[in-house]
Amino acid sequence: MAGKVTIDDVAERAGVSIKTVSRVVNREPNVREKTRETVQAAIEALKYRPNQAARGLAGRRSYLMGVLYDNPSPSYLANLQAGVLTACTAASYGLALSPVSHSAPDMVDTVIAWLKHTNIDGAILTPPLSDNIALVTAIKALGVPCVAVSSPGPGSGPANVPAVVIDEEEAARQMTVHLISAGHKNIGFIKGHPDHYASSHRYAGFKAAMEEAGLVVDTALVKQGYFDFASGKAAGELLLGAANRPSAIFASNDDMAAGVMHVAHQLKLEIPGDLAVVGFDDTPLSRQIWPSLTTIRQPIRLIGERATELLLQAISRDTAATNPVLHQLDFELKARGSSATG
Amino acid sequence: MAGKVTIDDVAERAGVSIKTVSRVVNREPNVREKTRETVQAAIEALKYRPNQAARGLAGRRSYLMGVLYDNPSPSYLANLQAGVLTACTAASYGLALSPVSHSAPDMVDTVIAWLKHTNIDGAILTPPLSDNIALVTAIKALGVPCVAVSSPGPGSGPANVPAVVIDEEEAARQMTVHLISAGHKNIGFIKGHPDHYASSHRYAGFKAAMEEAGLVVDTALVKQGYFDFASGKAAGELLLGAANRPSAIFASNDDMAAGVMHVAHQLKLEIPGDLAVVGFDDTPLSRQIWPSLTTIRQPIRLIGERATELLLQAISRDTAATNPVLHQLDFELKARGSSATG
């Protein structure tokens, strides 16, 4: 049933050895241009597709890219995955998914065992796994190339890996400026999960904008959240029940912003009239909630694609140690109803 | 770096041939209990894990389960995938994802080519792909076992495959009864995408409940939607702008219900006071929107797990033709604020 065209068929038709076909398929050097064309023609005529199992067995690798994640939002996962899949498919690579419980006591061992057993060629780490020094260090020690899709923490220890990200701090700064420009001075802030470096970057951006505008950050209006709806709601209750009620709240992601809006609705506060709310991530929710939420769009899909391409390069160069470069992509501030001015 | 323990190591330690180890690993019959135990002990002591590439090459299969989808909601995909992954991992199977554009002219050929090339052992079809007769027929002709995760259409043609589902019609019936019990008589309905069989089942359930209650279905209050936010919004505008404005609207999924709520908010209609709104799917959105949305919860994750197990059984029995049985799982009506009575 399955495609039965093998490398031998191609070799025979092209009048060369299978080794030459292999060279052409793998884009190896040292093949005469004329020969390459003949082989390529045979491949196309026969619709040859190399058998991944045979490649993997002989080549001692899996032709698999691994994506490690810990309970991300569904849309984050779906978008990232779509980008990774695009790049993998283009390179005849497969995708292996690995849900990881970040807080499990033997998490690092479990991941390493999985990496060994599946023989993954490269790993993409999502937050907060990418922010876990012990994990990243162990993966690097294993010799598996990896890329983070989140902003790195301070310093540059052994856990530094290349990262594909947006400038989280700058994005948060611009969002805060957006609120300040609309006349808000008393702005509440809900921090993200402390295990994510992104949380501190976003908070830093908020503080920077406030200071630039000569406004004081009232720490009573800064609450700790955990990137989920419930924590946003809890923080919203604290902020909106306070004596010094803010006129705007910047939640570090959309789910928490939705929690704040929930509370505001319960308190019969008009959004944005009585309270402006902004988030971060541009999840589908942000467009469907009422009023629609002002937020920051990250090109998650593109991030997944780029991260995969970096890994593919590292693999082909056989450079287990990819350079810990920061690849920054553009973000976009989406101004919507929840912070409308006028 | 990677695990280097091979079947030969296990055979040597257990004092048997590699064939016997193979039998134990694959749970084949004809192994003395005592022998099986010895081998099992050696496997555990050595932490042996069979090499998938070698298995696949020698066995002429991929040990891969395929999931085909066409732009589903992120949470649907994430949940289904989580369930499939659970079952796959337990069986030492991998998961291969295939995004398919349902409306592409050469869609069937593309899917078949992918199935051949990847040598997928079994396929899980999500709607609306599972509702596409040409596609299902072609996959069956290829000899690849497949399972649908959506309710089948009427009749039982050649395109019938086993399905793991909830009783969509009954769920919609109960939801309608829920509205009727709250005193609603003038109920609007927004149909789902016509390419999904689920749409007609949900509509049928709505009509059945209305008839049982002796209420007439005003076809002017039945609008065509496409399962997305925008179409829900458009339908909402039509329904709420009509002379005979309904007091409740049943949208065939949550995204469309969110669209209706958006319109209601714009028109300053109170929910549920002026208008009750209910949806279907229990997406994260339904819990985070204001007011929270009454909806039907489908156990998507469990559906994915069951579907995979069915496929695994079909594969091990070497029964390409799984029986077209309907496996029904329980749904749950989640009554929330958007239809609160009192």
Add this chain to the structure above:
DNA sequence: CTGAAAGCGCTTACAG
């Protein structure tokens, strides 16, 4: 109930 042989379709390491 158990095993020896052949081979799956490639890549590696080497030779020329």
Add this chain to the structure above:
DNA sequence: CTGAAAGCGCTTACAG
């Protein structure tokens, strides 16, 4: 620039 040989780690098909 090209190829012949060996072997990756399993399963198949067969023999006993």
